[in-house]
Amino acid sequence: MRIPKLLVLLAVVTALAGCTGQGGGPAPQAEWEPDDALQRAQAALKDDPASAQRVRFGSPHVGSGLNEKLETSGNKPYRLDLVCDSTDVGRVTVSLTREASKKEFEVTCGGTARKIPVRINFPAGPPVTMTVAPAPGDPMGLIVWELKSLDPANVQGCADEIVGC
Numbered sequence: 001m002r003i004p005k006l007l008v009l010l011a012v013v014t015a016l017a018g019c020t021g022q023g024g025g026p027a028p029q030a031e032w033e034p035d036d037a038l039q040r041a042q043a044a045l046k047d048d049p050a051s052a053q054r055v056r057f058g059s060p061h062v063g064s065g066l067n068e069k070l071e072t073s074g075n076k077p078y079r080l081d082l083v084c085d086s087t088d089v090g091r092v093t094v095s096l097t098r099e100a101s102k103k104e105f106e107v108t109c110g111g112t113a114r115k116i117p118v119r120i121n122f123p124a125g126p127p128v129t130m131t132v133a134p135a136p137g138d139p140m141g142l143i144v145w146e147l148k149s150l151d152p153a154n155v156q157g158c159a160d161e162i163v164g165c
Helices: 005-019 034-046
Strands: 052-058 066-072 078-085 091-098 101-108 118-122 125-132 142-150
Touching (some): 034 078, 052 066, 066 078, 066 142, 078 091, 078 101, 078 125, 091 118, 101 118
Antiparallel strands (some): 052 142, 066 125, 078 118, 078 142, 091 125
16 A cells, blocks of 8 residues: 555654644743843843943842942942843842932843843942842842943933932
């Protein structure tokens, strides 16, 4: 008994459709990878037309939280740029404290989409303490931050977002 060529062709096409995800089911979601997350965050931080000089940089896990003392002496203003990348945590709250002033900022984390950094200006002066509470459980994600010194002409918006304008 001979199998018609059309039947063989149909079997091959059906098998290929199942292997390539053409079968109509949902496509599998990409797994969160720390290296990819760091690259996305760094790309977002570099997307900055202002001339700025990096002073410090960090990338702790959202599950570890953050507690950094930022030295901000000198005569140039500073800007703190923050990006969060996580599929487990929707947002983190960053607290900045300088002497008696304290201000909180929300940073959206959301998955693998293009990141938009939160940019916070403040003048040179006493140290600034930056804290983020550890996320509960064992979440995957990074908080990527960069402290930059700016030319005073490149400060956009409020010049001291910790004290307020």
